[in-house]
Amino acid sequence: MPREYDRRNLDFILKEVFNYGALCQYPRYADYAPDMFDMVLDSAEQIAERHLRPHFVDADRKQAELVNGTVQVHHSVEAYVKEMGDSGMIGATFSYEKGGQQLPSIVGGAHEFIRGAANNSIVMFTGLSNGAAHLIASFGSEELKQAFVPNMLAGKWTGTMCLTEPQAGSSLNDVSTTAKDLGNGTYSIKGQKVFISGGDNHFSENIIHLVLARLEGAPKGTKGISLFVVPKRRQENGQWVSNEVTSMGLYHKMGQKATPALHLSFGDKGDSIGYLVGEPNKGLMYMFQMMNEARLGVGMGGAYIASAAYHFSKQYASERSQGRKLTNKDPETPPTLIQNHPDVQRMLYYQKSIMEGAMGLLFQCFLWEDLSKCLTGDEQKEAQMLLDLMTPVAKTYPAEQGTLAVNQGLQVLGGYGYTEDFPLEQMARDVRIMSIYEGTTGIHGLTLLGRGIPSEQGKAVQALVKLIQADIAQGMTHETTKPYAEMLANELASLNKVTMHKLSKASQPDVFLADSTLYMELFGLVVVAWQWLKQGNVAVRNLESSEKSFYQDKIHTMKFFYHYEVPKALGLTKRLLDDEILTIFE
């Protein structure tokens, strides 16, 4: 299989667009020098090479299965998790006091991108351990931290997040798992959770579930939800005993088959002990930390699978001969490479423009996350606001558009793309989950338009617009980027008009939010157009460099995005300004 991502492009985004080395000037990251970040990414390539790429196909064909109450996962997972633990990468982005290496999130994200492009399904195990351990490290008592975090970061124990219940789905309001105070600082947990990724495996010594549940007498709705640590095994009189977390069933999924999704039962016979994290009834607030981290992770999933699909289909198009150029009608001449057909080039640039634009958006978010930890006062607040506003977009755009991009990659291969002989059909199955994980696209549309945009009188959007306008101003200074800076300015004005129109309906929540998924689509398109202008602004400054062809292709891809993708804003805008209501019934 050809390399699934382009290190040169990753370096371009990290170094030239976002200048992540500048983070080292803040005290938080002062122990690092920029070239150490390179070494971190090199290590990701080694892990991908040794533990991930070789098992991409096999771990799909031999999917995880529930056997005698225990889930047997693909043999490669154990070695991968161990390697990640040994190399200190599971919690590398945690602060020193939380047991991490205080690595910037943008570097951690790049490490994940490289691993995920090589094997999107297996990497979920360590992503979940990271999120679960971070919750305990952030909000748990000293005792909980010591009891759980070190073994999780070492890769000995894995972690999960247990939110969804059979009857509630996306509606966390309706979580009904109960926690009864046993009076000794522990709680008896009882309830069922579904779709728990990594919910069981045969190899780790323990599995640490982070579970949302209700204390007795807690208020209904989200204000009565608390967070508990519920391990698969607990210590009792020096012995490890079962904590009555039962695997009721394993979902057979369309893709991502290396990561089992479990239906778990807690304390069916009353013998599942949980430990409260932080204060009672604040569980959802805590869990939002893990959810938001996971959301960027899911957006990354859309982007790195799209990266793998792009690079594979591009390679295929450069090797496969078929047909003749449109300008050549002579059947006596030999067939041409399919990369010489304009429609194939369209499918390749479509993928590249979606994927590299999505990468821009994602690494922008990771940078904001890092800056929110380095800056102070209003600057800190702004970075956090921008991250909060953009997280649902950075989850949704790569998921939705990445799914379409991967399917165009499959299309490049024609009939072969539909067969198991090539990895595209698996990538298409794998990527499809990204629009569902961690809140469906519909949920994130509601979050963006219903909460993100109106919050604090639109302060976050205003901050975003200021940033975009600065890049437009820069784009106006070069003849190559000027037309695109002008287009972006128009799109921004048009988006603003749509936003104002929608906000004018805010007194009728159903009318206001009815098309929020389409609002999300438009918003994502405009911010990715912004990211492309950012990348174009950097590229035009380097056209005289020795890597001229790399920068030329960047500019070409930016142009493609503006000429082929940005026009889609017209239809979305028209619909979003149209007041004909067709989806609300009494």
Place this chain on the structure above:
Amino acid sequence: MPREYDRRNLDFILKEVFNYGALCQYPRYADYAPDMFDMVLDSAEQIAERHLRPHFVDADRKQAELVNGTVQVHHSVEAYVKEMGDSGMIGATFSYEKGGQQLPSIVGGAHEFIRGAANNSIVMFTGLSNGAAHLIASFGSEELKQAFVPNMLAGKWTGTMCLTEPQAGSSLNDVSTTAKDLGNGTYSIKGQKVFISGGDNHFSENIIHLVLARLEGAPKGTKGISLFVVPKRRQENGQWVSNEVTSMGLYHKMGQKATPALHLSFGDKGDSIGYLVGEPNKGLMYMFQMMNEARLGVGMGGAYIASAAYHFSKQYASERSQGRKLTNKDPETPPTLIQNHPDVQRMLYYQKSIMEGAMGLLFQCFLWEDLSKCLTGDEQKEAQMLLDLMTPVAKTYPAEQGTLAVNQGLQVLGGYGYTEDFPLEQMARDVRIMSIYEGTTGIHGLTLLGRGIPSEQGKAVQALVKLIQADIAQGMTHETTKPYAEMLANELASLNKVTMHKLSKASQPDVFLADSTLYMELFGLVVVAWQWLKQGNVAVRNLESSEKSFYQDKIHTMKFFYHYEVPKALGLTKRLLDDEILTIFE
């Protein structure tokens, strides 16, 4: 599983929109009365009930496998093919002289729709037998007809079409399978064919391959291709012997797993005998008959899988409670059905508007096919021209948009949609092939813009525009449809502008055709908008009937298509009028 299609809607399209009963007034169909068509469709429901629906899941999980040189297909296929043969439905649309029942194609298409919605993969076996037998019946000698057609129509033997070769893919120019004249009226066939659907099975007594090959000394390119019947077994001295058609391998596909796709080798040791169909070097012309029939069949595949996905997800949304209405913030109230969320309604109407619009386009084509056999002179010519122009569109729109629609159906189910516990994930895998079968979307875009539109100085398009304008004129006469008739008039004018712009580039074939896939997308959108106006025009005349709610929902869906789908024409038009070339190099 809920019913996968709505008979009331099918009847609406067949009877009220296209008045298929009127075909009985032509001599060709004079033996039929309209109520006999109902009985034919009833029989399709019985076949679906007995032989198709029960095996939809199982035939996917236990996919066809190549065992000791023979492909073992799912046990249900044999009984299905037998039933279709026994009921005379395999070649029912053939004329009497070709051994059929001279059933109108529009009725045959509806029969197929019902079967395909119940089990899209198994029905391919009889679809292929139909197409292969029709080729022999249309162009073969009397001897060939008698030798092959009756057993194929009886379901004793099955058929295939063998076009694609490993080195040539979509480029039939480069077919290299050879046929050596043995002097006794037979030919020695040698070569390899790939992706042969139904290329082998364990149960039928014989398999009749229709194979494209080159006679010795034939010209290069498509003008040197001849068509041969190559059976799996041939008779020799009263014995059935192997005709050296070898199953080299079976492709494991993403979906449609009941129908095996084979890599076949013909005459590796020189012992594969073929029989020439019609005249030498005219094979591709003959094969186009089967390909065009198959293309409508593939378009149907997009539509009937989308139908199954729509009806399943609609049913789910009417049973599954989750969350509260956007206008209700009280967590004490019970959860509401997800069909009460506007975004879920949007996903349902999206599917319905795509699928029922695609059905309109497909049955319009079947009607043209029938009329081309009934009418005479210019009217006959026009029906044929319209069918030829629209066949690639009726293949592509349902395939591309149907795939998106099915994926929205999956999305309605959230996490459950991604699991094998519900049929949506299988439908999403199955439908994905439709954009590849029988010419990829890219190939059909080239056909439409490069051949269909310019042919005979645009006569076919002019005829189409006349039909559309008649429906616009009718739409203008009712206040409900008037705004949509006006929108369609605008879209038609805009499409005309795009077409003229593209034709002005015809002297540079690569520039002219570079975005032909997007031209196809726009063209499909406009003609489906036309079909929706047609359906709306009928519905508004029936609003006072006892079935008011059916007609109201039709009008609602028409409105949805115009308010949500038609605006997408804006972005496509902008791109297609934009002369920035980004997909042609050197």
